Amino acid sequence: MSFASDDSSPTGSLPSSPSTSATSLTDDLNGYRAPLNGEAPEPSIDGTSVGGGEGGIRAESVDEITDDDKKLALSLKSQANTHFSSSRYREALDLYTASLNKNPFDPIVWSNRAAVRLKLEEYGLGVADSSRAIELDDRAVKAYYRRALANLAILKPKAAIVDLKKVISLDPKNAAAKLQLDATQKLVRRLAFEAAIAGKEEEPPSVTIQKQLDDGASPIPSDYDGPRLDDDARPTPAFVDDMVAHFKAGKLLPKRIVWQILLGAYNVLKEEETLVDVPIPEGQTVDVIGDVHGQFYDFMHLLSLTGTPSPTHTLVFDGDLVDRGSWSVEILLTVFCYKWLYPRSVFINRGNHETSDMNRVYGYEGESTKKYGPQTFKLSEEIFTALPLATLITASEPPRVDASPNPPNPTLHKGVKRFFVVHGGLFSKDDVTLDDVRAIPRMKIKQPGQEGLMCEMLWTDPQDAPGRGPSKRGVGLGFGPDITRAWTEKNEVTAVVRAHEVRQGGYSVEHGGLLITVFSAPNYVDQVGNLAAFARIDSSGEIKFTTFEAQPHPSHIRPMMYAGGLGAGM
Numbered sequence: 001m002s003f004a005s006d007d008s009s010p011t012g013s014l015p016s017s018p019s020t021s022a023t024s025l026t027d028d029l030n031g032y033r034a035p036l037n038g039e040a041p042e043p044s045i046d047g048t049s050v051g052g053g054e055g056g057i058r059a060e061s062v063d064e065i066t067d068d069d070k071k072l073a074l075s076l077k078s079q080a081n082t083h084f085s086s087s088r089y090r091e092a093l094d095l096y097t098a099s100l101n102k103n104p105f106d107p108i109v110w111s112n113r114a115a116v117r118l119k120l121e122e123y124g125l126g127v128a129d130s131s132r133a134i135e136l137d138d139r140a141v142k143a144y145y146r147r148a149l150a151n152l153a154i155l156k157p158k159a160a161i162v163d164l165k166k167v168i169s170l171d172p173k174n175a176a177a178k179l180q181l182d183a184t185q186k187l188v189r190r191l192a193f194e195a196a197i198a199g200k201e202e203e204p205p206s207v208t209i210q211k212q213l214d215d216g217a218s219p220i221p222s223d224y225d226g227p228r229l230d231d232d233a234r235p236t237p238a239f240v241d242d243m244v245a246h247f248k249a250g251k252l253l254p255k256r257i258v259w260q261i262l263l264g265a266y267n268v269l270k271e272e273e274t275l276v277d278v279p280i281p282e283g284q285t286v287d288v289i290g291d292v293h294g295q296f297y298d299f300m301h302l303l304s305l306t307g308t309p310s311p312t313h314t315l316v317f318d319g320d321l322v323d324r325g326s327w328s329v330e331i332l333l334t335v336f337c338y339k340w341l342y343p344r345s346v347f348i349n350r351g352n353h354e355t356s357d358m359n360r361v362y363g364y365e366g367e368s369t370k371k372y373g374p375q376t377f378k379l380s381e382e383i384f385t386a387l388p389l390a391t392l393i394t395a396s397e398p399p400r401v402d403a404s405p406n407p408p409n410p411t412l413h414k415g416v417k418r419f420f421v422v423h424g425g426l427f428s429k430d431d432v433t434l435d436d437v438r439a440i441p442r443m444k445i446k447q448p449g450q451e452g453l454m455c456e457m458l459w460t461d462p463q464d465a466p467g468r469g470p471s472k473r474g475v476g477l478g479f480g481p482d483i484t485r486a487w488t489e490k491n492e493v494t495a496v497v498r499a500h501e502v503r504q505g506g507y508s509v510e511h512g513g514l515l516i517t518v519f520s521a522p523n524y525v526d527q528v529g530n531l532a533a534f535a536r537i538d539s540s541g542e543i544k545f546t547t548f549e550a551q552p553h554p555s556h557i558r559p560m561m562y563a564g565g566l567g568a569g570m
């Protein structure tokens with residue numbers, strides 16, 4: 001399916017620069033496709049059944065494979081290795097798959113493809129590929145190690161420990177595995193300890209900290225020369241600007257101010273519904289921002305493109321503000337400051353990284369504790385439970401007659417478009433309604449766990465195949481275009497807008513225009529080389545995308561540097 005690009009489509013007042021482009025939805029209905037993507041179709045989700053390649057069937061025994069095919073498989077493997085070492089993971093993935101289609105009996109290729117799966121955060125598939133390598137060679141050290149990392153990433157540390165011990169028994173000098181085993185064992189002990197003390201009703205951190213502030217504890221140091229808040233007063237726009245400049249200079253705030261900001265935002269967030277209604281007043285726009293993951297310098301560039309929020313300009317952050325990038329605290333404080341300042345112009349959906357167990361593994365706990373102490377982490381854990389799970393953005397004017405034809409014959413609600421904005425995606429059941437989402441007692445449930453509506457909204461991903469399928473991540477599930485169509489029609493939703501998955505071009509439009517992905521962390525974890533994007537929806541419900549590239553940041557501060565040894569190599 002291809003559409004002529006529409007040069008006359010207005011790009012609004014979006015700033016443009018050589019690294020920035022605004023495109024209309026009509027420019028790219030299919031979203032990004034890597035050049036090689038699809039040339040080596042994966043036969044099934046576990047990659048073990050029928051081969052694609054030139055339409056052949058994967059050999060069932062090694063005797064069926066000709067010497068030529070074995071040679072070709074090795075050549076494809078070495079090409080894949082080259083792409084992998086240059087961080088071209090999609091290309092590497094396709095070439096490893098092509099190699100496996102020629103010769104599915106080479107454990108190294110399965111193991112190498114598992115390494116790509118880790119880079120692409122397809123941890124469920126990473127477990128499957130490394131398991132296949134181990135079936136073919138029970139001494140495949142790297143495969144055990146990769147399977148351990150994949151299990152660790154999906155919070156199965158006990159399974160990881162079994163494999164890490166195996167690595168060390170096969171390769172006693174493996175320092176990385178020893179470090180990882182040690183950190184993982186500590187994590188398991190800590191989780192057991194926390195489970196044991198959980199339930200003993202303690203005073204919530206927000207209450208303790210408010211009392212401390214009221215009692216004058218943690219006063220602002222006399223030599224502090226940064227921005228200040230008046231007690232009990234909302235920040236001003238000038239305060240936020242000064243705070244951001246302070247952060248850019250590599251400085252910290254006094255704990256007192258950090259806590260004032262966190263509590264200020266919390267008091268607003270906890271009063272919101274689980275599904276927040278966001279109307280787009282006539283002539284205004286709402287910007288939807290995907291994962292930013294602690295990449296502060298990219299985040300500031302993003303805000304320069306969207307413009308800062310104001311009473312007439314709304315921003316919706318669709319989760320995953322924190323973890324991985326090492327300025328998660330600075331981003332959180334900036335967004336929370338704006339939320340406190342403009343409660344009806346800034347909205348924040350919870351992502352799967354605004355959760356306690358992910359924060360332990362991916363850096364936010366380490367970072368916030370290092371910068372502002374353990375109480376600050378505890379307070380943010382509590383605040384994350386108050387983040388709404390979804391936003392319903394509703395246009396105020398009917399679609400324009402000259403609107404983009406995507407999606408064709410849009411589903412309207414009372415004559416206008418509306419968009420369901422959620423971090424992950426749709427559900428394991430067909431009959432979930434907007435009222436069901438609104439009724440989720442998010443602050444009682446606290447953490448999304450491994451199943452249920454909250455887990456699904458934070459974790460699921462779209463898939464090309466119809467129906468539902470296992471999650472390539474190992475958490476949540478995949479939902480197909482038919483699921484999206486049925487759900488949007490039933491709920492009178494024009495399209496689902498979500499984040500959660502990196503897109504090489506910054507965004508994608510799938511499922512016949514009904515499923516939009518926006519990812520706002522360019523060159524994700526300093527490695528992926530992707531563009532980032534945000535979506536701008538106008539008051540008639542028309543969506544435009546702006547893409548942008550990564551910005552330089554201080555090079556001594558690396559992603560995952562606060563992750564405490566866990567997740568090395570991920």
Ligand SMILES: [Mn+2]
Pocket residue numbers: 291320351352353423499500501
């Ligand atoms: Mn996510």
